[in-house]
Structure formats: structure tokens, C-alpha cells
Amino acid sequence: MPNERLKSIMVSGGWTYTALAEKAGVDTKSVERWANQNRTPRLAAARLAAEALGEDMFALWPSLRRPSAARVMSPEMVAQYERRADVPVSAFVDLLGKAVERIDVLVYAAVFLHEAYPRLNDLLRERAAGGCAVRIALGDPDSENVRQRGQEEKFGHGIESRCRLALMHYRPLLGTPGVELRTHGSTLYNSPYRADDQVLVNAHVWGLNAYGAPVWHLQRTGAGTLFDTYAASFDAVWSTARPVEEN
Template identity: 30%
Template structure:
């Protein structure tokens, strides 16, 4: 702070916090500010984060089985739509939506049809694995969820959007097989090259109320590969559909 010619009050003004907040940082070396405040403070002071808060850097370096866990959300709806958008935009070889309805993505991503079309034209493989809207598991799930917008309706909305997008070489759509439908409805896997968003569906909860894990592949046989293999197995036994 002396090198940057900043007092606690001036630093607080620069990063948009109360002066007492900066004073607490100075008084307690173990206190770890929010990530955004750390970034803003380091920018104002023109230093690297590991110089001021080495603990924050150390905690980000994972060496165990959890190193592929980029982020965890208690609810799928808590994951910002911008995260989905960035993963979709960054994927160049494989986009795989293996949710049971995949309904929400058409609502949350602006101009999603045009985005997917550009991806396909550029050589990216785009796949949608859906539940059978007329299947027995779909009817059972509708009774469990008991919501106005039924599971079958949400699937048909996805099919309607896919119909507007296709047919295109590079776009593939399948229904999970009747034998795999229970496994499919209980776990959604969304893959974007080496990133995946995974939602295990809890009891009677609909997808947006269930937790979500953001995984980033770091090597063979990790968490990413386990979930990716699950989705691929369902895909291999799925029933091809024509949009």
C-alpha cells in the first residue's frame, strides 16, 4: 500500500468496499476476502495475488481426485447462464446435451439455434439425447413432479426447436432406450469438449432444483471420464430420431 501510495480509505474506494473492510484485512492475516475483491485489490496495488493472499492460491491447486471439480452449485439454476454460454462458445469438437428434456437451454441461451448452426457448420459435432415423450418412464416422472409443464411437453418443445435447426450433417438426436430411461432421467450430463456440467436429479425435484457439478477433464479415468462414459453408453443404445 505504501508503494502504491494508497491509504486504507483510498484502497477501499478503488475496490468498492467500506474502509473498515480493508482495516479488517490488515488486522487479520488469515482473513480471506471474496475473490472479486482480491482481484480488484491486486489490480489497484499492482501485485500478484500470491504476494498478498498466498492461501487463496494454494487452495486452488488441487492434487487429489477432486482436481477435476471446477465448481459446484447447490441448484442447477444457481449456475449462471453465462457459464453455459461460455462453454458452448468455447467448444469446437463435441457438444452433447444428455439431459432428459434439455428444455431449459432453449430458453436461457439467446439465439441458441443460430449458435448451434454456426458450431455445426464449423465442424463441431452436436448431439441431443432425450427421453421418449411417450415412454413409460416419462409418464411416471410426470406423476412424481406434478408440475404444469409436463416432462413430455418439455421434450416436445426441444424436438420442435431441433426441427427448426435440422436436418444438418453434424446434428444428431436420439431417444434413450426404454431399458435406459430410468438411468437417463436420474442423471443429466452436458458435455462441451473437455468440460461437463452434471446434474444428479434428487427425488421429486425438477432439474433446476437439483445440484450441478462443473467438471474439467485433467486426465484418464477421472470424474469427467466416468460421467462422459455414462452418457456415451446411453447414447450408443439410444434410438435415432429425425428432427
């Protein structure tokens, strides 16, 4: 039995299966199954698809379970993902690409961004040229905390190598007005990717690689403190980080 409501909304809005699939971070056949077989998507994909269509996801897919009163999300919570691997890279790129005033990124390496989107440096240069302040904090590959993280994740010296690789990716940005690059040796409890008043936070879990850990998409609303907590955390690490020198 097809999902006539979804099909009608897609037709009226000029949505193709491929376009909606890209927004929801799934393959095209999944969207075809949603529309033609009334299959229920995973919660994260349903939220992204409904947001793109401007609809209520529970109205599109009545079989989705609404959260109980005890599990209602904070008004600052835009979306939540079970794993970073569930977040399409386009979500990171779109977020950073819309920044006007500030981009803050705090990671150990996160080389997945450059690997999946080779134009990342160009995007950051464009944002900086438009007046956006860009701050990138990468893990110091020689720090004890980076080495310890490699042991905890059973990744060995791989994480140190990835920190060096990340620095190699970002180094061409040195000297770009509006862009600052630093290295830090802090214990990384989370990796925030902030663009103005929105942030994707990759929470870290002991013994688990970052791609398998949850991600929260938060926005500053003035009605909560989650966003400001992570913004303050970035500033605290940034104040201890060392500027990368040109050479």
C-alpha cells in the first residue's frame, strides 16, 4: 500500500526520489520503498526527510513512535543520530557552508571531512573571505592524551597518524585572513562542529571510534543551556591550544 500523503507532497514540491534520498542520507531505493510500499524509515532519516519537506514526520509515518513525555527532546535539539556514520557528510558541509559569523571545529583528526569533501578548504576560505571567523583545533599527535585515545580505541598509532594527516589537510589554510589553526593535547570528550548558532556534537564513548559514537545537532534558542555548554567547552580548549606555525 503506497504512502499517498508522502507521494502527494513530493509531487507538489517537485521532489525526486534521489533528491529526497540525499537530504535524508539514505539511498534512492529506500525513498521509493517509503512512497510505494509505505515502509517506515529510521527515526534519523525520517526527521531529515520531514524537515526537508516541511512536514511533521509523525503525520507522514503514523507508525513512528512519538517520544513519551519523559523523553521529549530539549528545544535546542534539532536531531540526534546513533552514530556519526549515520550522518551524511552533506549535513556537515551544509552547516559550515551557511555560517556567517563563526565556524569552530574541535577534533583530534576528523579526516573523513576532507576525504569525502575535498573542497572543504575552499569552503572555509570562502566563509572567511565573507567575514566569518574560522577556528580549527586539531589533536597534537605527540600529546599523551592522543596516544592514550589510540590505546583505548585499539587503534594503536593510527590516531596519531591521522592527526598528522589532518594537519596536512588544513595546513594550506595557514596565512588565510580570518582562519586560525591550532593543535591541542586535551582529553577530547566531544567533537563540536559549530556554525554560528548551530552545532553538530560528536559525543565520544570510551573504547569506541568516533564514527561509531552518537551525534547531537543542537541550535541556540535562548531557552536552554546545551548549546552554550559546548560553545564554552570549545573556548576552554582553544585557550590552551598552540597556534600552528607556517614553515
